[in-house]
Amino acid sequence: MKTTFSKSERRALNLLFFPFGIGAMATAMRFPEIRDQLNINNGLFGTYLTLGGIGWLLAFIYVGDIVHKFGIRPVIIVASTGLFGTMAAVPHIMNPQIWLASNILIGFFWVSFHVSNNGQAIHRQEEIGELILTRLHGLWSLGALVTSIGAIIVTPFVSLAWHIDVLMFLVWVATIHGIRKSTPYFIDKADEGSELPKITLKSIVTSFRAQPAVALTMILAMQIEFSTQDWSAIYLRDSIGMSDASSIYGYTVFIGAMIIFRFNANRLHHMFSEAALLKWPPIVGAIGFITFIPLGTLVSEFNLMLGFSLALFGYALAGFGSSLLAPTLFGIAFRNSKHPSSVVVAQLGLVAAVVAFFVKILISWVAETTSVTLALMIPALMLLATSKFSYLGSKQRD
Numbered sequence: 104m105k106t107t108f109s110k111s112e113r114r115a116l117n118l119l120f121f122p123f124g125i126g127a128m129a130t131a132m133r134f135p136e137i138r139d140q141l142n143i144n145n146g147l148f149g150t151y152l153t154l155g156g157i158g159w160l161l162a163f164i165y166v167g168d169i170v171h172k173f174g175i176r177p178v179i180i181v182a183s184t185g186l187f188g189t190m191a192a193v194p195h196i197m198n199p200q201i202w203l204a205s206n207i208l209i210g211f212f213w214v215s216f217h218v219s220n221n222g223q224a225i226h227r228q229e230e231i232g233e234l235i236l237t238r239l240h241g242l243w244s245l246g247a248l249v250t251s252i253g254a255i256i257v258t259p260f261v262s263l264a265w266h267i268d269v270l271m272f273l274v275w276v277a278t279i280h281g282i283r284k285s286t287p288y289f290i291d292k293a294d295e296g297s298e299l300p301k302i303t304l305k306s307i308v309t310s311f312r313a314q315p316a317v318a319l320t321m322i323l324a325m326q327i328e329f330s331t332q333d334w335s336a337i338y339l340r341d342s343i344g345m346s347d348a349s350s351i352y353g354y355t356v357f358i359g360a361m362i363i364f365r366f367n368a369n370r371l372h373h374m375f376s377e378a379a380l381l382k383w384p385p386i387v388g389a390i391g392f393i394t395f396i397p398l399g400t401l402v403s404e405f406n407l408m409l410g411f412s413l414a415l416f417g418y419a420l421a422g423f424g425s426s427l428l429a430p431t432l433f434g435i436a437f438r439n440s441k442h443p444s445s446v447v448v449a450q451l452g453l454v455a456a457v458v459a460f461f462v463k464i465l466i467s468w469v470a471e472t473t474s475v476t477l478a479l480m481i482p483a484l485m486l487l488a489t490s491k492f493s494y495l496g497s498k499q500r501d
Contacts, residue, residue, distance in 0.1 A: 112285075113235075115281065115285035115287075115288055116223070116239055117239075117281075118277070118278075118280060118281025118284055118285065119179070119223075119278065119281045119282070120224075120239045120240075120242040121242045121245060121246045122246060122274045122277040123183075123220065123243055123246060123274075124242065124245060124247040124249075124250070125247070125249055125270070125274050126186065126187050126190065126246075126250070126270070126271060126274035126275070126278070127246075128250050128332065128354070129190060129250050129266075129271065129274075130194075130267060131333065131336070132250060132251050132254035132336065132351050132354065133263055133267075133347070133351075134337055135336050135337050135341075135350060136263050136347060137193065137202075140197060140263070141196075141197065141202055142199075143199050144471055145337065145341075145467065145470045145471040145475070146467050146468045146470070146472070147199070148467070149333065149334075149466065149467020149470060149471070150467050150468075151199060151202060151203045151206060152206060152333060153460060153464050154206060154207065155206030155209055155210035156210060156456055156457075156459065156463070157207045158206070158207040158208060158209065158210025158211030159213070159214045159452075159456040159460075160456055160460075161211055162210070162212075162215045163214055163218070163450075163452050163453035166214065166218045166219070167218055167450070170219055170290070171290075174289060174291050175219045175222070175223055175289040175290050176282065176286055176289050179215075179220070179282055180279070181212075181215070182213075182215035182216040183212075183275060183279070184275065185208065185211075185212035185215075186209060186212035187271040187274055187275040187278070188271070188275075189208045189209050189212065190209060190267065190271050191268050191271035191272070192205060194262075194263040194264035194266075194268065195264060214456070218452065220239075221433065223288075224239050225437050228434070236430045236433060236434060237365050237427060237430040238365065238369075239430075240365050241366045241368070244361045244362045244365060244426075245362050247358045248358045248359055248362055250270070251351050251355040253270070254266070254348075254351045255352065255355065258347050258348040258351065259346075259347075259348050314440070316495055317432055317435055317436045317451070318454045319492070320381075320432055321428075321455045322454065322455050322459065323486065323489045323492075324385075324425060324429060324485075324489045325428075325429060325459060326459065326462055326481070326482035326485045326486070327388075327389075327421055327425050327482040327483060327485065327486045328425055328429075329459060329462075330463075330478075330479060330482040331353070331357045331418065331421065331422075332354065333463070333466075334470065334478070335350075335353035335354045335357065335418065336350040336351055336353065337470075337475060338353065338396075338475040338479065339411070339414065342400050342403075342476050343399060343400065343403045343407070343410055343411050344403060344407055345407075352411075352415060353414065354418075356415045356418045356419045357419065357421060358422060360418075360420070360421075360426065361422040361423075361425065361426040363423075364423055364426035365426050365427065365430070368430070373500060374500070376496065376497060376498045376499060377431060377435075377496030377498075377499075378494060378496035378497065378498045379493070380496065381427075381428070381431060381489070381492065381495065381496045382493035384423060384424045384427065385425065385486050385489045386424070386487065387423065387424055388420050388422070388424010389421070389424055389483050389487035389490075390420075391419075391421065391424070392417045392420055392421040392424075392483040392486070393483045393484070394417065395413045395414060395417030395420070396414055396479055396480075397476055397480075398410075398413050399411065399412075399413035399417060400414070400474075400476045421483070421486065432451075432495075433451065436451050462481070462482075465481065466478045466479075466482070469481065
């Protein structure tokens with residue numbers, strides 16, 4: 104067992120999380136164009152996007168177990184190649200049903216990558232006793248920020264196909280390089296024992312019963328990030344009236360705020376208890392979002408740039424409020440579980456994915472039948488509710 108976290112291992116993990124963030128969010132930056140290309144409304148767009156959760160579900164059921172049977176390396180090679188290859192095909196799809204099939208594949212490969220990366224990080228975090236997961240999530244967020252800034256720059260000048268195809272090839276090359284550098288540190292198929300729990304649909308029930316409060320809090324916490332990925336560009340283009348390039352700023356500001364706090368997680372844990380960080384940031388973030396998103400929509404009717412600025416401020420507060428929730432909750436779940444790290448990630452993610460499926464469908468049709476602005480209040484209220492579960496965190500400062 105390696106009890107130290109060397110600079111070479113740190114760089115190797117960085118090379119997995121950072122390109123993943125760049126590639127995974129590339130198409131989300133241009134969702135308004137993809138929706139228009141498919142010629143479907145908001146409700147159907149959101150529904151087909153959400154049905155990609157079928158792939159999430161299948162991956163959460165099987166991948167945690169596969170990792171522990173075969174090791175992380177082969178899983179992460181297949182997952183990254185499948186993810187970036189399928190995403191590169193998206194700009195060339197004009198048929199909504201084919202796009203639905205691609206979303207299912209993207210969901211499967213995305214979660215396979217996610218389970219592998221986070222399982223590795225949690226495994227090493229517990230071995231060395233150092234908080235590394237939050238920083239790595241920050242690197243993923245930094246990758247997402249880079250891809251959003253890049254989209255802002257190239258959208259006025261480069262077609263959707265050229266943008267996504269070239270970017271997917273580059274991040275695939277970078278990820279393969281990261282896999283090669285990370286190979287000496289990967290969890291081997293035998294590292295955590297051969298008798299592993301089988302993850303099945305029954306795990307949805309058993310995982311929730313094992314840690315119901317953690318599972319529920321994760322469900323509530325993740326929706327604001329999901330909805331920002333799916334709807335921020337559409338909200339800013341349709342509700343505020345911004346251009347395709349300017350509509351990307353919502354996610355850019357949201358993820359930028361997340362990065363600031365994730366990269367300062369160790370400092371914050373020295374200043375505040377885990378319980379305090381699970382309580383107050385979500386309150387501030389949720390109230391800010393609930394206030395400034397509708398205000399931005401209203402003000403934009405007579406002052407476009409002021410309304411745009413108010414909406415961006417709401418996204419910044421939401422990013423701040425949700426920044427530490429997911430990595431902190433994964434850490435709490437692993438502390439309270441007897442299962443291996445990748446199995447914990449898969450089980451908790453499985454519960455969140457199933458519930459998120461229904462929440463995202465609800466948001467999609469509220470957006471279609473009323474407005475995107477009103478639909479976004481649903482995840483904001485869920486973020487606010489996470490503060491009620493702050494007791495899950497330690498009351499001791501690090």
